[in-house]
Amino acid sequence: MKTSRILLGVISAFAVCSFFASCETDESKNETIYPNAIVTIKPINDGAGFNVWVDDKVQGPASNITKSPYGKKEVRAIANIRQEKDEKGMNKIYINWMDSIRTKNAIMPELKAMDWKKYGEDRLEIINGFGTVVEDGYLTLRYSTAITNPKAKRDMNLIVQHSEKEPYKLVLAYNAHGDNKGRFASGLIAFRLSEIDKIARKNGKKDVTLQLHWKSYQGDKQASFKYHVRSDTE
Incomplete structure (x- = not known):
């Protein structure tokens, strides 16, 4: 199940276990039912294995799953996890459950x-x-918008509006295809910032400030994000 669709009220995985359910006894239920991390699932050997990126210090293979559930594709996901150590002291990630986020390129x-x-x-x-x-290497966004039909077509794109004056300007463009009234619903989407990485490396930068612009119900808005350039080319 992907959170690419918009879901009424709250994101479904905040209330249910999916993919790898470990909905255990009542004592542990509250600890495993809600997400405690947003991770990157990085396939190895065409998906025969995978690493879980949690943060710069915590990453490693899953201890309870071998094959990547998303095949060869690298994706972002919400998850409930816990960090473990193997006999050599290396990081491993135990996955109670995870739910992929719609992941696309800016x-x-x-x-x-x-x-x-x-x-x-x-x-x-x-x-x-x-x-x-x-x-x-990702800008992951939780958003909400008014909708009538959760299954209606809608498109969201992150546009890099690079210029000499604003080299790291991003515009979030949303096309509801006419379905932009009704109840508010929320969702998640992740954008890979490969183009920003290229611009930053060309400028000799390892850390940059992103300027995100979007149209809100209160008018045009913007926000700044500190971004550490991803070193690999994936």
Whole structure:
């Protein structure tokens, strides 16, 4: 199950275990039912194995799952995990459950060719809390927006509007395809910042400040994020 769709009220995985259920006894239920991390699932050997990236200090293979559940694709996921050590003291990650987040690349179209009607100018809110984070080469966003039909088509893109004056400007474009009224619902989406990495490396930067712009229900908004450039090219 992916959280790519918008879900009424709260994200489904905040209340249910999926993929790798370890919904244990009542004593441990409250500890495992809610997500305690946002991770990157990094496949190895075409998905025959995988590493779990939790943060710069905590990462390693899963101790209770061998094969990547997402095949060859690297994805972000919400999860309930605990850190373990093997007999050699190496990190391993025990996964109670995890649920993939829709993961896609940020794009950098030519500014002169920007078709805002295509990309969309519908409104949404970015939630400043669990789910919104910049790490491991990704901008992961928790958002909410008004909808009538949870199954209706909708598109979201992160556009890199690079310029000499604003080299790390990002615009979140949302196209609800007409379904932008009704109840508020929330969701998660993750964008790989490969283009930002390329620009930063070209400028000799390892740490940059991202400027995110979006259209909210209160008008145009922006927020700044400190971003550490990902060193690999994935």
